[in-house]
Amino acid sequence: MNLSKDTKFRWLILSLVLVAIFEVLSLSGWDLPHVIAIPLFLSIILFIGHQTLLEGFQALFQLNFKSINFLMTIAVIGAFYLEKYEEAAIVIVLYNLAEKLEDLGIQQSKTSLSSLAEKMPKVAFIKGRDFSIPVSQVKIDDVLVVKPGEMIPLDGEVLLGFTAVDEATITGEPIAKDKMVGDFVFAGTLNKQGYIEVKVTKLAKDTTLAKIQEITLQAFQAKAHTQKFIETFSSYYTPSVILLAFLWMIIPPYFFLTPFNQSFQNALTLLVIACPCALVISTPVSIYSALGNAASKGILIKGGRYLEAIGKIKAIALDKTRTLTFGNPIVTDVIPFGSNTKEHLLSCAAGIEVQSEHPLAKSIVQAAKEEKYVPHSIENFQIKIGKGAQADCLVCEDKHHCIGKLEFILEEHHVPQEVIEKIDLLQKEGKTAILICTHKEVEGVIGLLDEVRPESKQVILDIKNLGVTPVMLTGDNLTSAQAIAKMIDITDVKASLLPEDKAKEIQALLYKYKSVAMVGDGINDAPALALSSVGITMSELGSDTAIEAASIVILSDYLNRIPFLIKLGRKALQTIRLNIFLAIAIKLIFISLALFGMSNLALAIFADVGVTVIVILNSLRLARA
Template identity: 55%
Template sequence: MKLPINDKKFLFLLSAITIVVALEILSIIGIHIPMPYAPFFFAIFILGIGYNVLWNGVKAIIKLKFSSINLLMTIAVIGAFYLGEYPEAAVVIVLYVLGERLEDIGIENSKSALDELVSKAPKTAFVKTENANVAIDKIAVGTIIQVKAGEMIPLDGKIISGETMVDEAAITGEPIAKDKRIGDNLFAGTLNKNGFIEMETTKLSVDTTFSKIIRLTFEAQGNKSETQKFIQQFSKYYTPSIIAMAILVFVIPVFAMQLDFNHWLQQAITLLVIACPCALVISTPVAIYAAIGNASVKGALVKGGKYIEALASIKAIALDKTRTITFGNPIVSDIFPLNGTSREELLACTAGAEIFSEHPLAQAIVDASKKEGFEPHKTEGFKSIMGKGATAKCLVCEDETIYVGKLDFIQETQTIDNEALKIVEQLSAQGKTSVVVSFGNGVAGIIGLMDEIKPDSAAALKEIEAMNIEPVMLTGDSEKAANYVAQQVGIKKIFGNMLPENKAEKIKELLQQYKFVAMVGDGINDAPALAQSTVGIAMGAAGSDTAIETANIALMNDKLSLIPFLIRLSQKTLRRIKFNTIGAIAVKLIFITLAFIGYSNLVFAIAADVGVTLIVILTSLNLMKFENKIVSGH
C-alpha cells in the first residue's frame, strides 16, 4: 500500500498514534502520567485527532441518529474517560481515525493510476493558426494543433502531417508504443514519443475518449455491488442493536443483579468499541476499488462494483465474431495459380488492378503481393463493375486484360473448368471469400480471403472453457464463415445470419438457460444484446463512443485475453470480500461474547478491532497487484 508520507496531517497522525500507544503500554506495566495532568494531556490528543468523529457523534445524539458509527465512538470515548481509562480513550479515537484515513488511502490508491493521468493531461494545446497555446476547452472540432516529441496528446484527432510512435497505455493498457502515420487516429491522454506531428481535432475536450474514461470510472462508485448495498443496510440496523446490547450488558448486572458498577460499565464500553464495524464497512469498497483500479491499468474500463461482482457468476459468454474474435479485416488465406500461371504473375497482376480499388478485399490482395515481395504491376484503364468485380489493362504482361471478381462475373466472358469450380466450392465451405482472376483466357487463378482471427482468441476461449463457462458465437455473418472461425478457436455453439434484434433475443434464451450471461461485441450493432446481458463487454472501445456508453465493461484494446483475466479478478475479489467480512464478524462475536460474560478487555478489544481493519485494507489493496496470468493447468 502506498502511504502518503509527504502528507503532513498523516505524519502528525502517525506521531500521535506512536505517543499514545507508547503511553498505553507504559500504563499497562504500571507507569502512569501523574494526576491531575493525565486527563488534560490525553484530552489534547482526543480533541486534536478525533474532533471530527466526536462532533459528528454529538450531532448524531442531537438528531437521535442511532445508526451512526461516530455515535458509537463518542459514547465509547466518554465512557472510557469516565472510568479513568485515559490512555484507552485516546487509543480508541486515534486508531479509529487511522482506520478511516487508511480506508481513504485505499480508495485513493486504487484510483491513483487515473488520478496521475488526470494531473498529467495537458490543459492547453498549441494551435497552428493562433501560433499560441490555447486552453483545450476552448478548442473547436477541426482545429489544427501541433504536438512535439515527448508531449501528451491534448485532444482526440487525426494526424495530417508527420509520423511518430505513440504510447497508448493510458487508454488501452498496451505497454508497446504504436506507429502512427498520416490519417491515423490519436487519443487525448496518450504520449507522443518521438516525432513532431500536426493533427486535426475530431472531438471537444469534454467528449474525448480519455474524458469519458475518467468520468465513467469515477462515476463507478454509484454502481455499488450487491454486497456493498447489503453491508450499508446492515450497518443501519447493526449500530442501534449494539447500543441496545451495551445498555443491557450494563443495566442487567448492575441494577438487576447488584454487581460492580465500574466493572460492568467497562464491559459495556468494551462492547461498544469492539462492535464498531470499521472493518466490515470498508471490506467491500476498498476491494472493489482496488479491482476496478487494476482493471483500468490493464485497459478495461469497469463501470461499477456490481459488474465486478456479476462477472464472478457468469456461466456463459456470447461473442460476436467480427472485430471480437477476428480483426474484421480480410487477409489472403489461399492462393491457387491455375493453367500455367505463376504465383508471382497471379498476385502481381491482380494487385496491379486492385490497387485502384478502395474495397477491403482489394487492399488485402495488394498487401499480400507486397508481403511476398512482388511489386504490383503497372496497369491502366481500371474499371469497377458494382457488386461484380473490376477490369484493368496490365502494362507489364503484354497488354493483357485482367478480370478480377466473383465467379459469376468471370463466367460472363470466360469458360470455367471443373478444377476452378471445385476450389470455389471448397473455399465457400470453409466460409472464405473467393476472388477469381482471368487474363482473358480461362481462369488464371483463385485467391481465397478470410477475416483474420486475433492471435489470442483461441487461447482466451480455451481458458474461458477451463473455467466451466460456455462460449457461444452470435454473428451476422454466414453459417459457413461462422463455423470455420468457430473450429479454429474451439467454439461448439454457433448461431449465424443474426441481425442485432436476433442477438438480443438469443441473449434472453441464454439467460433462461444459464441465468448469468456476458455478451462481448464491438458495441455498435451489438448494443441491444450488450444491454440485454448480465454484463455487456465492448471490445476495442477506444475508437467507439457507442461501445463506451452502452457496455458495462469497455475493453480499450482488442485483447480477448483480458476477459478471462477480468473473470479471475472478479472471483478473487469476491473471495477476498467474503474472507474480510467473515473475519471481521468472527472477531466481533468473540469480544461481544466475552463482554457479555464479563471477561472482555478494552485494550485487547481495540487491538483486535484495529488489527482486523488493517488486515482488511491491506488484503483488499493487494488486488491491485493481481496479474493477468493463466492459471496452471488451464
C-alpha cells in the first residue's frame, strides 16, 4: 500500500485520535464488544503498521532479536492475547508516529545539504552556438555565454564582461560579488547583472559545487563516534531487554504464583518501554541539523565525527599567510632621503617595477596608482632574480637606478648608517624594506607588509574567549611572524617552518592539548591538516590538496566562521549528551515502574513517543544555532 508522506502523516494523526478516544473509554470501564473491537482495531493495526509487522516477523524468522520492529510485533500480539485491543492499536499507531516524526526531523535537518544537488546546472551555452549542450559534454577552455539571470554552469575565468554574482550556494553570503575580466566564477552561482563570457577551467565532475555534493554524501556516510557507540550499545541492549522480559514473564508465576496474564502484561510493557527509539535517533538528528546549519552558512563538515572534534578542541593552529593575512603585501611606508619627495620616490620605483611580475613590485605599482602618481619612463630594464632590478630612468637627472633589498644594493653602492637603522626598524615591525638607489645616493626606502585581515584580531579574541589556545604556524621568518602575531594578540608563534616541521608542531600540540584544530590554505599545510584532530581550510583561497586533506571546508575567505564552528560543535555535543540522558533516564524510570507492575502499554508508548518528540525538537534547535 503506497501512501504519500503527507497523506500517511494525516492518517496517523486521525488513527491516533480515534484510538486514543477508545483507550480513554476503556480506562473509564467502557469497552467495545469483541465482535466490533477485533475487526476495528485489527484493521487500524494492519493499515498503519503492516510494514512494522512484516519486518517484525522477518526478524523473528531470522532470529534477529536486535530489531525494534520485533519488539513491536511481540507487543501487538501479546496485547491481542490479553484482549487489550485498544492498547494493541495504540502501540502500533504511536510507534509509527514516532518513526514518522524521526523521518521528518532528519529530513528537515538534511534540507540545506540535499538542496545542493538540485542547484547543479544541467546545460550550458557555448559561444558561437545557438543551442545548449549538457554540462558533461563541455571541455576545458571552452568559452561559455552566461546572460543576466542565468546560473553559471561550470567553474571558470571571466574573459569578457562585468557583472555581480550571487555566490550564496557556495559561500552562504547573500551579498553578490562583483566579477570582472580575470576573476573566477563557480558552477551553481547566479549571474545577477551583466553579460559575461567564461573560459571553463574545470569539468563538470570537478567543479566546486560537484565537490560540495561529494563531500555532503561523505558527511552522511561518515558517522559520528557517539552515533557508532549508540548503535553498538543498542545491538546489545535490545536482546538483553528481551531476555529480561522473558524472565519476568516466567519467574513470577513459577516462583511467586503470580497470575501468568499479569506477568505477561508486565513483560510486554517492559518490552515496549525499553524500545530504544529516542536513544537511536538522539545523535543522527542532532548531527544532520548541525551539518545543515553549517552548510547554509557556506561551511562543509565532512562527517559527524569532525563536528564532534571541533567541539572538543583545546588549541587551534593557524597558518599566517593567506589565513590570518591576505597574502598580498601592501606599501605601508615611503621614506625619502635627502631632497627627494614621496612622489618622486614612488613614481620612480613604480616606473621600474611596472615591468616586474614579483608580488612586491605589483604592490609598489598599485601604491603609485592609488596616489595618482605617474610612473617614470625607463629603459634598459634588467631583473636580478631573487635580488631586485635595475634600469635607466628617463625622467630623473641621474639615470641609473637599482631597486631591491639591502643585500642587493650593497653589492654596488654604499648605504649610509642612517638608512641601515631605518631598515632595521622596519624589519623589527615585520616589514620588508626595499631600497631605491642611484650612483650618487640612496633616494629612499619603501616598507611593505603582508596585509592583516581586518577580522583576524577579533577572531583570535573570540577563540581565546572560548578557552581555546591560538598558535601561529608559518614558513615566514620569525621577525615578520612575531610582528603579525603582536598585531592580533597571538603569543605562541612557530616560524620558518617547512611542511614537515608544521606536521611535527601539530604532533607536539596534540601531545600537549590532546585535541587540536589546524587552519591552513596551501599545499604545504596539507600534512598538518591531515594530522590534526580536525583540519580546516577556506576553499576560495585553499589549494585542491588542502581541501582534500581538510576535515572542514569554509567555502569563502571569512575567518570569523571559525569561532562559530567551535560553538556549533560544542552545542551539538551538549545536545547529544542531553538527548542521551533524557532517553536513558526516562527509560529507566518506566522500566522500574513496569517491573513493579505500575505501568501499562499505553503509558509506556506515550512515554516513548514523548521522549522521542523531545529529542527531535531539541536536536532541530541546532539548525538555527
